[in-house]
Amino acid sequence: MHHFEYRDDTLYCEDIAVPRIARAVGTPFYLYSHATLERHFKAFDSGFEGFPHLTCFAVKACSNISILRLFGHLGGGADIVSGGELFRCLKAGIDPARIIYSGVGKTRAEMREALLARILMFNVESAQELDRLQEVAAELGTRAPVAFRVNPDVDPKTHAYISTGLAKNKFGIPVDEALAEYERARDMDNIEILGVSCHIGSQLTQIDPFIEALRKLKRFVARLEERGIAIRYLDLGGGVGITYDDEQPPHPHDYAAAVRSELGDMDVTLILEPGRVITGNAGILVTEVQYTKVNAGGEEEKRFVIVDAAMNDLTRPSLYGAYHEIQPVVRRNDGGEEVVDIVGPICETGDFMARDRCLPRVAQGDLLAIMSSGAYGFSMASNYNSRPRAAEVMVCGDRYHVIRRREEYDDLIVGEINVECS
């Protein structure tokens, strides 16, 4: 359920007509519904009510500080993967004691920053990372709280690029090797073992792989306990999928019920790292049709709708061949339909939002809504082709706020130095 719906054939976000915002801020822009963000966060979090848990929003999915602030107010923490994400979370007022730090390539500087901020836990992903963390913590005269991210070798049955829990993926430490790392960590002066973590992939549409991974984790925790290593936190990562097209992912409550049932009376605090399931369907990308054209020279006639959003704004279709529903912002019921490629202005054939898509006939100046863009949308945007990044807007009821202004040309060269080598 989200709060983007038509009223008299015009798309509204909560109580505001989308064309009104387009006139005020220009296009393209990301548009988020505050009520939907809140609803999705609560829908996820409430599934674990009564069980000690912490919902740490995966910042990489949608990292605007106004949105992070909202989740912080709702009692959430954050799952970060860089110093930049830590910086954002602190700016957004997220309690560092609710921040966990994942990622395979943490630098010394990033470790230092996170230790100084006193985050809850590092999810350590390799033996060398453990050694480095011990050194950095010793330099600061502190102890680093850690979980190891174990790789359970479970097939998440998702797109190969976003599968992370198979042995052949770069993430985590194989379960069989992790035991030795825990024993090493136990003997380190500046490491404090707090937990075990895993994250097997993103956009999962079935519950079974989560449960298979959890079973392996439980067996692993029992082996740790046999060796006198106690675990306080069990981090199950993120990964619950959403409907982009016709997928039928589990409802967050069904996911939570299955996890709780498998956990039984295990005495741990659960950490969850949801991203997409919270923000994915709470945001859209609004774009304007610049041109339409027909290329009739080849074997088949090709119809193109050229819009002002591109792969630099929303990279998912180009990168994964991902499907995003595309809807006219104002529905006209007289023009019929046609099969088109909806493409951006970038000089790449891979710059498309949709291919061979049946769309109501559109004309220059029409607005289109690229749905389900609230996760891995703006956060993956770039300046490719020297395109200023889009604005981000959040609607709260009958008001809207620009939560990130559109970039200007001067933003494109921030940090560049105009050197002439003679």
Ligand SMILES: Cc1ncc(COP(=O)(O)O)c(C=O)c1O
């Ligand atoms: C370590 C980690 N946690 C959480 C997430 C969030 O995943 P999702 O957006 O699928 O919930 C990711 C991304 O896949 C991740 O890499």
Ligand SMILES: N[C@@H](CCCC[NH3+])C(=O)O
């Ligand atoms: N960027 C991916 C998800 C990757 C999740 C990061 N571990 C997407 O757009 O679907």
